[in-house]
Amino acid sequence: MLEVTNLSLHYAQHLALEKVHLSLNQGETVVVLGANGAGKSSMLNVLAGRIAPDKGTEVSFLGSRLVGRKPHEFPEMGIALVPEGRGIFGDLTVAENLSLGAYVKHARAGEAERLGMVYELFPRLAERRSQIARTMSGGEQQMIAIGRALMSQPKLLMLDEPSLGLAPVLVLELFNALEKIKRTGVSLLLVEQNVKVSLNIADRGYLLEGGRVVGVNTAEALKQDPAVQQAFLGLPGAKSILPANDF
Amino acid sequence: MLLSALLTGLVLGGTYALIAMGLTLQYGVARIMNLAYGDFMIAAAFGAFVLFTSLGINPLLGMIAVIPAGFALSYAIYGVMLQPLARRAKHSGRLEVDSILATFGLLFVIQGVALVIFGANFVSYSYLAIPINILGTTLAANRVLALVLALALGAGLYYALTHTRWGTAIRAVAVSPQAAPLVGIDVDRVSRFAFALGGALAASGGVVVSMYLTFSATAGVVFTMKALVVVIMGGVGNLLGALAAGLILGIVETLVATYIDTGLTLAATYLIFLAILVFRPSGLFGRRPS
Ligand SMILES: Nc1ncnc2c1ncn2[C@@H]1O[C@H](COP(=O)(O)OP(=O)(O)OP(=O)(O)O)[C@@H](O)[C@H]1O
Numbered sequence: 269m270l271e272v273t274n275l276s277l278h279y280a281q282h283l284a285l286e287k288v289h290l291s292l293n294q295g296e297t298v299v300v301l302g303a304n305g306a307g308k309s310s311m312l313n314v315l316a317g318r319i320a321p322d323k324g325t326e327v328s329f330l331g332s333r334l335v336g337r338k339p340h341e342f343p344e345m346g347i348a349l350v351p352e353g354r355g356i357f358g359d360l361t362v363a364e365n366l367s368l369g370a371y372v373k374h375a376r377a378g379e380a381e382r383l384g385m386v387y388e389l390f391p392r393l394a395e396r397r398s399q400i401a402r403t404m405s406g407g408e409q410q411m412i413a414i415g416r417a418l419m420s421q422p423k424l425l426m427l428d429e430p431s432l433g434l435a436p437v438l439v440l441e442l443f444n445a446l447e448k449i450k451r452t453g454v455s456l457l458l459v460e461q462n463v464k465v466s467l468n469i470a471d472r473g474y475l476l477e478g479g480r481v482v483g484v485n486t487a488e489a490l491k492q493d494p495a496v497q498q499a500f501l502g503l504p505g506a507k508s509i510l511p512a513n514d515f
Numbered sequence: 516m517l518l519s520a521l522l523t524g525l526v527l528g529g530t531y532a533l534i535a536m537g538l539t540l541q542y543g544v545a546r547i548m549n550l551a552y553g554d555f556m557i558a559a560a561f562g563a564f565v566l567f568t569s570l571g572i573n574p575l576l577g578m579i580a581v582i583p584a585g586f587a588l589s590y591a592i593y594g595v596m597l598q599p600l601a602r603r604a605k606h607s608g609r610l611e612v613d614s615i616l617a618t619f620g621l622l623f624v625i626q627g628v629a630l631v632i633f634g635a636n637f638v639s640y641s642y643l644a645i646p647i648n649i650l651g652t653t654l655a656a657n658r659v660l661a662l663v664l665a666l667a668l669g670a671g672l673y674y675a676l677t678h679t680r681w682g683t684a685i686r687a688v689a690v691s692p693q694a695a696p697l698v699g700i701d702v703d704r705v706s707r708f709a710f711a712l713g714g715a716l717a718a719s720g721g722v723v724v725s726m727y728l729t730f731s732a733t734a735g736v737v738f739t740m741k742a743l744v745v746v747i748m749g750g751v752g753n754l755l756g757a758l759a760a761g762l763i764l765g766i767v768e769t770l771v772a773t774y775i776d777t778g779l780t781l782a783a784t785y786l787i788f789l790a791i792l793v794f795r796p797s798g799l800f801g802r803r804p805s
């Protein structure tokens with residue numbers, strides 16, 4: 269459903285992404301793993317239309333081209349992003365944030381049921397629906413951001429390091445919620461540094477290093493891959509058994 | 516005398532609150548610091564004046580023409596003059612400076628046209644100048660009507676902004692223009708709409724003012740400053756704050772004029788303004804900047 273070819277991105281002189289190829293099938297959960305500065309957030313920001321990529325980049329989603337579209341068109345097409353730093357409306361209430369999630373036209377029908385589903389998924393939000401969002405805890409704000417994204421009835425949900433800054437218990441809770449979302453048929457594109465939990469939920473994974481894809485494989489294989497262990501667990505000298513780059 | 520001063524102050528304050536709501540929409544949502552705001556009001560006041568004196572249309576009916584005209588004109592001005600600035604601006608600070616320069620020019624255009632047509636004299640018209648008895652003192656019916664109109668329009672706007680999805684979307688852009696596209700809000704479009712809505716409020720403020728005050732082609736700048744003071748007193752983007760601050764300012768000004776000296780009203784305004792800027796920079800009801 270999502271097909272990314274030749275994605276390159278420069279910030280002025282700095283090359284942040286270089287000829288990245290990525291694909292994601294309907295209903296699939298894909299995780300992109302990479303160290304700090306690898307270009308993970310840059311990639312999601314391009315895929316959500318928040319940054320314009322270099323010329324030559326092609327992104328297609330369910331058959332339509334995405335490059336050159338305005339950022340507000342992406343939720344309308346069924347692509348929702350939970351960005352790094354969450355991007356919620358801090359001065360609005362929890363309920364208002366969720367209601368804005370259903371701002372796009374196609375999400376108006378069935379809004380009430382979806383709200384019920386979000387409240388079921390995150391009961392904390394139901395208890396605090398009239399609280400001002402910025403006064404919620406970090407974990408709760410992450411729930412608002414994910415809940416708001418779900419309200420737009422996305423076909424593809426992209427999450428940028430949702431586990432960042434959460435206590436281990438909350439991370440497990442969060443990934444349980446993501447697992448449930450996955451089971452509703454939504455495709456997930458997940459950027460994470462938390463390798464273990466994210467490979468447990470993912471079907472496939474990409475390794476991103478210095479703006480380039482250095483490996484792609486099934487989640488099962490990545491769990492065993494010494495390159496993943498080296499990159500994220502600091503084990504020395506391991507060499508990747510994966511085919512590199514051109515995928 | 517105290518009651519009469521309070522009532523007069525309430526009327527003035529209601530008008531201040533109304534026009535401050537419009538300015539806070541333009542500034543808080545569209546990020547445009549509109550220096551021509553008061554002149555826009557005065558243009559609408561002249562509109563009501565002409566409709567009343569030459570066509571015999573009372574200002575209540577006149578509003579039905581003047582408010583949409585204010586909306587349409589602001590919508591057009593934003594599209595032609597301000598949208599290019601907004602698109603080009605990389606950050607809101609840049610847009611503020613650019614918009615101040617652009618609307619400063621607009622101020623003189625509107626004022627110039629008004630001077631050519633109406634001259635520099637103060638004008639007024641007499642509509643509903645019937646005394647009404649309230650708790651033992653009297654107040655002209657046009658002032659009572661002005662207060663009722665200001666409060667009704669303000670309350671209607673407040674309700675729409677807090678209880679409808681498009682109102683919430685407008686506030687979302689005020690809160691975080693970066694995050695708004697994430698839910699599919701077109702920030703360009705909402706900014707333009709908010710600016711036009713602010714223009715409609717300026718126009719309604721102008722009609723309200725014309726019902727009970729004398730005004731002239733050059734009176735706009737005073738209203739711009741008053742609206743700005745009220746917006747900052749109430750906290751930028753805070754509609755209820757603007758309402759309360761407007762009422763307070765109107766009452767304080769009237770009390771100073773009644774009990775001390777008319778010449779000191781502006782001084783009192785700026786004393787309050789200074790105190791707020793120094794001690795409560797985010798407004799009477801605003802939270803501390805984080
Ligand atoms: N706005 C920007 N201007 C200039 N350089 C940028 C900008 N944003 C990111 N970069 C650079 O691009 C590279 C990739 O950044 P990106 O934020 O995509 O990394 P990341 O993989 O998300 O890292 P992290 O795990 O720390 O969030 C980094 O070297 C970063 O310094």
Ligand SMILES: [Mg+2]
Pocket residue numbers: 308309310352428
């Ligand atoms: Mg990042």
